[in-house]
Amino acid sequence: MNPHIKNALLNGRLVLLFGAGASIGCINSLQKDPPLGWDLAKILAEEIGEEFSDEDLSDVYAAAKEVLGEQVHRVFEKHYKHCRPSNEFNDLLKYPFFRIYTLNIDDAFEKAAHQVSGLKFNVKNRDDNITEVDQFYQTLDYIKLNGDVNHPSKGFIFSSQEYAKGSSSEPLWYSELAKDYHKYTFIFIGTKLKESLFFHQIEKYKAKTKSNDLKSYILIPSLTGIQKKSLETSNIEHLEGKLSDFTDWLENEFEKPPTGIDIVSNTRPELNLESQEQTKHLSLFSGVTPVNRSSLSLIGDNVSKSKIRNFYKGFKPTWLDVLDNVPANLSNIENFYKDTLANNQTCELELHVLFGTAGCGKTTALKQLALRTADQGIRNVYFIEEYKDNFQELIVELDHRHNEPYYIFIERIGDVAPQIAEIIKSAKSTKAIFISSENPKIWTTRVKEHLGEYLTSSLDISHISSDDADLILNKLEKFGNWTRLSKMSAKNRKIELIRKSKRQLLIGLIEATSGEGYNQIIQKDYKAITCESEKALLLLAGLATTQRVPANEATLTRALAYLNLSPNVHQLASQMDGIVTYINGSITTRHRVYIERLFNLYVPQKELLKIIDSYIQAFSVYQFPIVKNISRNEASIYKHLVNAKSLKRILKNDKDSVLSIYEEYEKTFENEGLFLLQYGLALRSFEENQQAFEKLRIAHDAFPDSPHIEHALAQQRIILACNESDETVAMAHFSEAETVLNRLNSANVSAFDRYPIITLSEGHVKVMENLGYVKEAKILAKQYHDRISKNKNLDSNYRLTQTVANLTKFYLTGKWPDKAQLDLGN
Known part of the structure; x- marks a missing residue:
C-alpha cells in the first residue's frame, strides 16, 4: 500500500467500497462461498430451466424475476443469508472506518460487525435517510447500494431495467456516494467497477459541479492494460491484490490498530484525550477545549502565509492568535484578571460576565483570560464555543x-443560562467557576431572569481607553495592515483609532487600517469574488456565522451540488484566503457583524433566496426530526434557516x-414538526x-405532545378570536386556548422562553375589548396584573415586566400603550 492510504485512515478520510470479490472467504448456509x-447467473438460469450460455447477470436476473417473481428472493436467501464472515472481515473491523459502501447483498459483514463489542453499527439501504458522519468515529455506517438479502421488500439492483430505474430516481445514498467520492480517499475492493449506476452518479455529479476526481484506488488481483488506463482517467490507481492483502498490510503497518479516539486525537487535538476512560463520555466534550499551551499548540489552525493575521482582517481570534499574542491585552481585561482571576482568588460556584455589543472583542477577551488563568498551572480551565444541550x-x-x-469559560452565556441556574440551585457542591460574556440586550431580555441573582461580578468592555489605543497600534504594526497608519504621526494614529473605534472596536480596526468605511470594504470584498462557487461558499458559510457556529463541509458540499457549483x-x-477559513471539515467566515452587513446591503435578495433554498435542501436528506439526527452546530443552522423571524429578516420582510x-x-417536511410550526408562524406574521x-x-x-406547537396554536386561536365579530365563535376559540394556556402555565413551560400567562392575559383582555366589553376587559386586566405580579421572577423577567406595565395602562385608561409590542406572548 502507500502513505497516502495510511494518512487517510489516520485522519478519518478513508472510505471502502466492496464488490463481490470482497466476500471471498465467507461461507453461506450451504457451506459454500457466496x-x-x-x-449467480448460472444458478438463476438453472432455477428457471434455461441453458446458461455466459449471458450477463443482469439479463439472467431479469428473466428469472419474470419467471419466478418474488420466489427469486428464496434463491438469494439460500445463497446469501446467514453467512459466516471471513477472517478478513473480522480483521477489517479492528480499524476505524466511518462509512463502507457495498454492492453486495449478503449479510456476512453484518454478522462480523455485530460481534464487535462497543461498535455502533448501522446498515443502510440505498433509499434510507442520510446520516452524519460520527465526529468521534465510534459509528460505522454500512451502505448496501444494490439491495439487502434481509430486506427483499426494498428491492435489488441487478438488471438493466433496475439500473435505469435507479438512475432516474437517484437513490439518496448513491448521490451521497458521488459526493463522498469527491471528498474522501476511496479503496474499491473486489470489483472492476463495471457499475453503470455508480458511474452515472459520479459523472452526473462532475458535470454539475465541474469537480475533479480525487486520488482513489482499486484493489483487485488483475486488470488489463486498457482497463487500467480507463480507470486512470478517473484518477483511480490499480493495486494488485485481494482484501486479505489489504488486511495483511494494515497488520504490518500498525503494531496496534488505531482507534476512533486516535483519529479524533489527530484531527481534534483540542479535546486533549489523555486516557481511554475519558472516551466513555466523549460526546460531552464536543466543543469543549481544555486550555493549556501544550495542547492548544497542536490545534491545526490554518494560518495564512501572509504575515497579516486574519484576526486583523475581521476574523474571530484562533487559539494560535492568542498563543502568539496577536490581540492586544487591553487595560480593562488586564484589571479584571488581576482583580478576579490572578492567584486563584475565585471560589467555586462564582459567575462572572463580560458585557459588550457585537464586535467589541468579547471572545478575544475570554480566550486571553482563559489562557492566562491556565498559565497559573493550579486549576484546570475549559473553554466552550458551541451550544451544548447536555x-x-x-x-x-x-x-x-x-x-x-475548575474554570468554565463560555463564549455566550445566553445559550446555557437555564442550565447554569439549575446547576447553581440544585448542585451546591459543584466545583465550577463560570466566566462568560453576553450582549447587554440579550442579558436583559433573556438571561437576567435566570442568572441575575447569581452574578458575582461583571464588566462592560464595549469601549477602549486611550492607553488601549497604544497597545492596539503596537500589535497592528506587527500583525496587521500598517501601510496607511505608517504615514501618520504617532499622535494622529492614536486619534484615528480612537475616533474610528468609538462605535465598535472591530469596525474601528478595519477602517483605521484601510482608510475606507466598513461598508465600502465589505462591498469591495464581495465584488472582488468573481467565481460563483466561491461566492456561494461565502454566503452559505455566512449563514452559519450569523448563528456563531462553523459550517460543516458535508452539508456545504451537498448545498453547492444542488446549486450546480463546485462542491470541493x-x-x-x-482560494479564498482572508475571506473564509477551513479547519478539519469546518468552515468559518469573518465576524458576524461583517456577514450581516454583507447580507443586508450587498447581496441581492434573489441570490440569498437561492442560497437559503439549497442549504435547506441539503438538510432534507436526514431523518426527521432533523435536529435530533445532526450535530448541535448543524442543528443551530437548520433551525435558523427555517425560522420565520430569521427568514423575514434576511429576506427583508418580503412575503x-x-x-x-x-x-x-x-411536502418534503410534512413530518417535520419544527418546519410546520415555523410555517404557521410565518403566515401569522404576514397576517x-x-x-x-x-x-x-x-x-x-402530527405532534400533539409538543408544548411549542400547543402554545402557538392556542395563540393563533386568540388572534382569530380578536378578529371575530361573532361572539359565540370568538369565545369558542378563546375557551379552547384558555384551557391549553392554563395547563402550559401550570407546567411551567416558560423554561422554553414561551410565556403562556402573557399570551393568556393580553389575549383575554383584547378578546373582550374586541367584543365591546371594555369595562369587563379593564377588570380582567387588573386581575391578571395582580396574578402576574406575584411571580417571583417578575423583576428579572423583561417580558413579564412589560406585560404588567401594559395591563396597568389598560386598566387605568382602557387603552394599550402606543409603543407596546402586543404580540400575545411571542
Whole structure:
C-alpha cells in the first residue's frame, strides 16, 4: 500500500467500497462461498430451466424475476443469508472506518460487525435517510447500494431495467456516494467497477459541479492494460491484490490498530484525550477545549502565509492568535484578571460576565483570560464555543474528575443560562467557576431572569481607553495592515483609532487600517469574488456565522451540488484566503457583524433566496426530526434557516420570498414538526391568520405532545378570536386556548422562553375589548396584573415586566400603550 492510504485512515478520510470479490472467504448456509456474478447467473438460469450460455447477470436476473417473481428472493436467501464472515472481515473491523459502501447483498459483514463489542453499527439501504458522519468515529455506517438479502421488500439492483430505474430516481445514498467520492480517499475492493449506476452518479455529479476526481484506488488481483488506463482517467490507481492483502498490510503497518479516539486525537487535538476512560463520555466534550499551551499548540489552525493575521482582517481570534499574542491585552481585561482571576482568588460556584455589543472583542477577551488563568498551572480551565444541550451532564462529569475548583469559560452565556441556574440551585457542591460574556440586550431580555441573582461580578468592555489605543497600534504594526497608519504621526494614529473605534472596536480596526468605511470594504470584498462557487461558499458559510457556529463541509458540499457549483469545499476555501477559513471539515467566515452587513446591503435578495433554498435542501436528506439526527452546530443552522423571524429578516420582510421557502418544502417536511410550526408562524406574521391556523392545527395533529406547537396554536386561536365579530365563535376559540394556556402555565413551560400567562392575559383582555366589553376587559386586566405580579421572577423577567406595565395602562385608561409590542406572548 502507500502513505497516502495510511494518512487517510489516520485522519478519518478513508472510505471502502466492496464488490463481490470482497466476500471471498465467507461461507453461506450451504457451506459454500457466496456465489459471484457469473456463478449467480448460472444458478438463476438453472432455477428457471434455461441453458446458461455466459449471458450477463443482469439479463439472467431479469428473466428469472419474470419467471419466478418474488420466489427469486428464496434463491438469494439460500445463497446469501446467514453467512459466516471471513477472517478478513473480522480483521477489517479492528480499524476505524466511518462509512463502507457495498454492492453486495449478503449479510456476512453484518454478522462480523455485530460481534464487535462497543461498535455502533448501522446498515443502510440505498433509499434510507442520510446520516452524519460520527465526529468521534465510534459509528460505522454500512451502505448496501444494490439491495439487502434481509430486506427483499426494498428491492435489488441487478438488471438493466433496475439500473435505469435507479438512475432516474437517484437513490439518496448513491448521490451521497458521488459526493463522498469527491471528498474522501476511496479503496474499491473486489470489483472492476463495471457499475453503470455508480458511474452515472459520479459523472452526473462532475458535470454539475465541474469537480475533479480525487486520488482513489482499486484493489483487485488483475486488470488489463486498457482497463487500467480507463480507470486512470478517473484518477483511480490499480493495486494488485485481494482484501486479505489489504488486511495483511494494515497488520504490518500498525503494531496496534488505531482507534476512533486516535483519529479524533489527530484531527481534534483540542479535546486533549489523555486516557481511554475519558472516551466513555466523549460526546460531552464536543466543543469543549481544555486550555493549556501544550495542547492548544497542536490545534491545526490554518494560518495564512501572509504575515497579516486574519484576526486583523475581521476574523474571530484562533487559539494560535492568542498563543502568539496577536490581540492586544487591553487595560480593562488586564484589571479584571488581576482583580478576579490572578492567584486563584475565585471560589467555586462564582459567575462572572463580560458585557459588550457585537464586535467589541468579547471572545478575544475570554480566550486571553482563559489562557492566562491556565498559565497559573493550579486549576484546570475549559473553554466552550458551541451550544451544548447536555451542559448539565458535562458539569457532572467534570465535577467527578476534579477534586479542586475548575474554570468554565463560555463564549455566550445566553445559550446555557437555564442550565447554569439549575446547576447553581440544585448542585451546591459543584466545583465550577463560570466566566462568560453576553450582549447587554440579550442579558436583559433573556438571561437576567435566570442568572441575575447569581452574578458575582461583571464588566462592560464595549469601549477602549486611550492607553488601549497604544497597545492596539503596537500589535497592528506587527500583525496587521500598517501601510496607511505608517504615514501618520504617532499622535494622529492614536486619534484615528480612537475616533474610528468609538462605535465598535472591530469596525474601528478595519477602517483605521484601510482608510475606507466598513461598508465600502465589505462591498469591495464581495465584488472582488468573481467565481460563483466561491461566492456561494461565502454566503452559505455566512449563514452559519450569523448563528456563531462553523459550517460543516458535508452539508456545504451537498448545498453547492444542488446549486450546480463546485462542491470541493476544501479547494474553494484554499482560494479564498482572508475571506473564509477551513479547519478539519469546518468552515468559518469573518465576524458576524461583517456577514450581516454583507447580507443586508450587498447581496441581492434573489441570490440569498437561492442560497437559503439549497442549504435547506441539503438538510432534507436526514431523518426527521432533523435536529435530533445532526450535530448541535448543524442543528443551530437548520433551525435558523427555517425560522420565520430569521427568514423575514434576511429576506427583508418580503412575503412572497419567505412563503416560497415554506411552500416549496411543505411536502418534503410534512413530518417535520419544527418546519410546520415555523410555517404557521410565518403566515401569522404576514397576517394570513386563517391559513396560519390551519398549518398550526396540522402541526398539532402530527405532534400533539409538543408544548411549542400547543402554545402557538392556542395563540393563533386568540388572534382569530380578536378578529371575530361573532361572539359565540370568538369565545369558542378563546375557551379552547384558555384551557391549553392554563395547563402550559401550570407546567411551567416558560423554561422554553414561551410565556403562556402573557399570551393568556393580553389575549383575554383584547378578546373582550374586541367584543365591546371594555369595562369587563379593564377588570380582567387588573386581575391578571395582580396574578402576574406575584411571580417571583417578575423583576428579572423583561417580558413579564412589560406585560404588567401594559395591563396597568389598560386598566387605568382602557387603552394599550402606543409603543407596546402586543404580540400575545411571542
